[in-house]
Amino acid sequence: MSSAGSEQADRAAGVSGLRFPPTLVLPAFIAGALLLLVVFFYFFGSWTLSEKADLTLCNGDEPQSLDPAVITGQLEGRICLALFEGLTTRNAKGDIIPGMAESWTHTPDGLTYTFHLRPGIKWSNGDPVTAYDFLNSWERVLNPTTASEYAYQLYYLVNGEAYGTGKITDFSQVGVKAPDDHTLVVTLAHPTAYFLELTSFQTLCPVHLPTVKKYGDDWTKPGRMVSNGPYMLKAWRLNDYILLEANPYYWRPVPVHRIKVLPTNNATACFNLFYSKKTDLILDTRSIPSALVQDIKNQPYFHANPFGATSFIRFNVKRKPFDDIRVRKALALALDKQDIVEKITRAGEPVANTLVPPGSAGYTPPQGLVYNPAEARRLLAEAGYPNGQGFPDVELLYPKRGTSEQVATEIQALWQRDLGINTIHLRGQEWKVFLNTQDLIDFDLSISGWIGDYNDPQTFLDMFVTDGGNNQTGWGDPQYDQMLQTSENTADPVKRMQILHDMEKILVEDQVPIIPVYFWVGMSLYYPDKLGGFEPNFVDDHRWGEFYIPGKKP
Amino acid sequence: MTALIIRRLLQAIPVLFIVVSLTFLLVRAAPGNPFSNGKSIRPEIMVQLNQQHDLEGTIWDQYLRYMGKVVRGNLNISTQYLNRSVNEIIAQSLPVSMVLGSVAYFLALLFGITLGGWAAISHERPNDQRIKLFANFSWPIPAPGDRFIMLFALLGISIPIFVLAPLAVILLALNLNLLPAYGWGSPDQIILPALCLSVPFAATIARLTRGSLLEVLKLDFIRTARAKGLSEDAVLFRHALKVAILPIIGYSGPAAAGILTGSIVIETLFGIPGIGQFFVNSASNRDPFMTSGVVLVFSSFLILFNLLADILYFVVDRRVKLE
Numbered sequence: 001m002s003s004a005g006s007e008q009a010d011r012a013a014g015v016s017g018l019r020f021p022p023t024l025v026l027p028a029f030i031a032g033a034l035l036l037l038v039v040f041f042y043f044f045g046s047w048t049l050s051e052k053a054d055l056t057l058c059n060g061d062e063p064q065s066l067d068p069a070v071i072t073g074q075l076e077g078r079i080c081l082a083l084f085e086g087l088t089t090r091n092a093k094g095d096i097i098p099g100m101a102e103s104w105t106h107t108p109d110g111l112t113y114t115f116h117l118r119p120g121i122k123w124s125n126g127d128p129v130t131a132y133d134f135l136n137s138w139e140r141v142l143n144p145t146t147a148s149e150y151a152y153q154l155y156y157l158v159n160g161e162a163y164g165t166g167k168i169t170d171f172s173q174v175g176v177k178a179p180d181d182h183t184l185v186v187t188l189a190h191p192t193a194y195f196l197e198l199t200s201f202q203t204l205c206p207v208h209l210p211t212v213k214k215y216g217d218d219w220t221k222p223g224r225m226v227s228n229g230p231y232m233l234k235a236w237r238l239n240d241y242i243l244l245e246a247n248p249y250y251w252r253p254v255p256v257h258r259i260k261v262l263p264t265n266n267a268t269a270c271f272n273l274f275y276s277k278k279t280d281l282i283l284d285t286r287s288i289p290s291a292l293v294q295d296i297k298n299q300p301y302f303h304a305n306p307f308g309a310t311s312f313i314r315f316n317v318k319r320k321p322f323d324d325i326r327v328r329k330a331l332a333l334a335l336d337k338q339d340i341v342e343k344i345t346r347a348g349e350p351v352a353n354t355l356v357p358p359g360s361a362g363y364t365p366p367q368g369l370v371y372n373p374a375e376a377r378r379l380l381a382e383a384g385y386p387n388g389q390g391f392p393d394v395e396l397l398y399p400k401r402g403t404s405e406q407v408a409t410e411i412q413a414l415w416q417r418d419l420g421i422n423t424i425h426l427r428g429q430e431w432k433v434f435l436n437t438q439d440l441i442d443f444d445l446s447i448s449g450w451i452g453d454y455n456d457p458q459t460f461l462d463m464f465v466t467d468g469g470n471n472q473t474g475w476g477d478p479q480y481d482q483m484l485q486t487s488e489n490t491a492d493p494v495k496r497m498q499i500l501h502d503m504e505k506i507l508v509e510d511q512v513p514i515i516p517v518y519f520w521v522g523m524s525l526y527y528p529d530k531l532g533g534f535e536p537n538f539v540d541d542h543r544w545g546e547f548y549i550p551g552k553k554p
Numbered sequence: 555m556t557a558l559i560i561r562r563l564l565q566a567i568p569v570l571f572i573v574v575s576l577t578f579l580l581v582r583a584a585p586g587n588p589f590s591n592g593k594s595i596r597p598e599i600m601v602q603l604n605q606q607h608d609l610e611g612t613i614w615d616q617y618l619r620y621m622g623k624v625v626r627g628n629l630n631i632s633t634q635y636l637n638r639s640v641n642e643i644i645a646q647s648l649p650v651s652m653v654l655g656s657v658a659y660f661l662a663l664l665f666g667i668t669l670g671g672w673a674a675i676s677h678e679r680p681n682d683q684r685i686k687l688f689a690n691f692s693w694p695i696p697a698p699g700d701r702f703i704m705l706f707a708l709l710g711i712s713i714p715i716f717v718l719a720p721l722a723v724i725l726l727a728l729n730l731n732l733l734p735a736y737g738w739g740s741p742d743q744i745i746l747p748a749l750c751l752s753v754p755f756a757a758t759i760a761r762l763t764r765g766s767l768l769e770v771l772k773l774d775f776i777r778t779a780r781a782k783g784l785s786e787d788a789v790l791f792r793h794a795l796k797v798a799i800l801p802i803i804g805y806s807g808p809a810a811a812g813i814l815t816g817s818i819v820i821e822t823l824f825g826i827p828g829i830g831q832f833f834v835n836s837a838s839n840r841d842p843f844m845t846s847g848v849v850l851v852f853s854s855f856l857i858l859f860n861l862l863a864d865i866l867y868f869v870v871d872r873r874v875k876l877e
Binding site for chain 1: 592594598637650839
């Protein structure tokens with residue numbers, strides 16, 4: 001490396017020991033860095049130019065998977081329901097409409113459904129969609145080796161649970177038959193009033209089994225996935241974008257040809273994108289910065305609508321002092337929920353006195369416990385804690401995400417204000433740790449939430465069956481369990497809703513293992529003159545196949 | 555030198571082994587289930603999920619099976635991104651971080667060395683003299699140049715990137731509409747995140763350059779060079795800087811490892827599909843394989859770039875003996 005000339009220069013300069021031609025040190029260093037740069041640009045062909053799309057939308061985080069059988073999240077569901085379609089589907093208003101099935105009939109006892117598939121329906125590769133596709137896809141969901149967390153959506157079928165838990169291995173005993181290519185006959189274990197809601201859900205969508213068999217776990221990759229919904233998967237780069245293109249074989253024309261989905265887990269970044277007009281739609285509530293809601297809620301692009309999800313507090317009824325119904329009632333009565341939705345959440349959330357959100361067709365919820373601090377103080381004194389004196393130290397558990405921390409702080413302050421209890425301590429936990437703690441029922445009070453799987457009170461009320469996996473309060477009531485069973489076997493909708501009403505009364509008025517706090521609102525940002533086919537609906541389920549761009553012919 | 559490289563690479567094996575083992579065991583021992591997602595999972599499904607991801611048996615069994623796979627180059631499948639292998643995720647996201655990182659690294663060196671050098675020169679000449687740098691071209695050096703630059707460097711080091719980056723977005727992207735605020739895929743989208751990523755590194759390099767250059771400029775051989783009648787730029791570039799650069803080479807090794815493996819703040823804020831966000835997210839998702847995989851990549855980079863810096867030292871400075 002060294003040359004005689006530079007050594008001479010070194011000696012002349014009075015320093016020795018440097019091998020490199022001195023004037024080249026800095027340029028060489030920078031040239032090295034530049035070279036590194038060029039090499040990376042050249043070798044890693046990740047530099048794909050942005051794909052153009054007719055509609056760009058922010059859908060929340062990166063999806064965990066696009067396999068409709070294994071996903072559980074709302075954001076994955078939205079993409080999967082653009083790619084796949086079940087026997088039924090939803091229109092923009094959220095109503096159930098015919099999907100792959102053109103029509104259906106059911107027996108008066110509500111136990112047998114016969115679906116007639118549309119003639120000529122095809123997969124995105126041109127293969128016909130048949131009743132056997134449904135049959136085999138449902139087998140796949142129920143098959144324990146698929147590890148589908150939502151497999152219980154098919155436990156409503158005769159022998160569905162037995163097959164799903166591996167008690168029987170002969171699928172022909174399960175209540176689904178395909179007498180021919182276009183007919184699917186489903187036999188249910190109980191008259192399930194909301195079964196047509198379930199058939200529009202992603203878990204019950206068919207998948208193209210030859211593709212699944214051929215590629216195994218890799219079948220959801222672009223270029224491999226075959227789908228039957230309005231869209232097909234064109235490109236998918238992790239944390240970068242997902243590109244959907246209209247499926248030419250879909251049974252009706254799809255108005256928006258290409259949709260680009262941006263996975264963003266940062267609400268601020270998402271809003272920046274929308275603000276700089278780089279995205280047309282934000283349809284994930286978590287992708288809107290909660291601190292900004294107050295400022296933007298009067299803008300023409302801000303849309304909010306209540307939907308079927310509730311925020312509530314769980315008691316651990318096995319621990320003192322919450323084993324005493326009077327204490328639970330006192331805390332429920334003394335919670336000024338109006339204060340929480342006005343000060344903290346601020347997106348127009350309705351106050352919740354019941355667990356089931358208003359809007360379930362045919363269901364009248366009970367009144368619930370309405371804010372009444374005087375009565376609360378009386379009950380608390382009766383339980384032995386006048387003005388909160390002697391109230392034991394308890395912890396309020398909350399997940400460290402979203403506005404939960406502020407909500408928890410406010411709840412702590414409100415109970416101190418109205419009941420004089422100053423021994424409630426906050427305990428925030430990371431999301432996964434929180435879920436674990438809640439699952440182990442290792443808390444005193446816990447801030448929880450529940451999003452309904454379908455539009456029926458059942459999805460909320462069956463959580464609190466004794467020792468149910470989602471109960472997580474330690475509470476149980478044989479009468480409640482009995483009523484749940486009766487309701488499942490009741491085909492008459494009016495009678496059934498009355499039973500569910502009575503069940504909820506036990507839950508939120510008499511026994512109070514939970515305190516409902518507020519109903520969630522689904523928030524979305526878009527300019528109504530740039531996007532149509534997006535309507536507020538109770539299930540917060542917006543099918544992308546319904547979207548259109550105003551003034552543009554499909 | 556070859557012997558040294560071989561020895562250092564051999565030393566790296568136990569280091570990586572220990573790092574990956576600790577990561578895997580810690581993530582598995584931490585409370586929280588990688589599959590939990592708000593709704594309770596039925597036991598029969600849980601058994602399957604654990605089986606699919608090779609998470610059955612005691613933590614020790616899981617660890618042995620995992621290490622067996624790692625040795626064969628298989629980093630297993632992610633528990634968060636179902637159906638995706640950790641190898642695939644790293645192969646997709648690491649190049650993105652490296653492209654962004656190398657731009658930022660280049661900017662950091664360029665700004666750091668230039669500003670640090672400038673600060674040192676203006677410290678030498680505190681009055682409003684003009685300094686001749688290139689034969690017939692003279693730079694006006696503002697009198698407080700040194701303090702001014704150092705103030706900026708200090709700000710660059712002390713302002714956290716999660717404050718700086720949003721400010722830059724508001725100013726340059728949202729208000730002035732000069733650059734895109736978000737996304738990846740076109741060359742203009744790289745400028746803002748690369749600038750933000752480079753700032754703390756540039757500031758550190760500037761301080762290092764200044765300090766080291768000031769020390770060197772006091773040495774006898776510089777006086778000799780000046781006495782010899784060399785022009786100021788010759789003194790600076792041919793004699794002073796080549797010695798002053800040594801501490802920067804030492805710093806640039808670990809800095810390169812840090813900057814090339816991405817930053818969670820920059821990546822989430824600017825929507826860059828790089829590897830940096832997995833560093834934090836995979837741990838909070840309790841994804842043992844993804845976390846271990848990312849840690850493995852980062853430690854390999856750290857070892858590699860420290861080795862490169864040592865080799866560079868050896869090439870530049872004869873006083874360094876590679877024993």
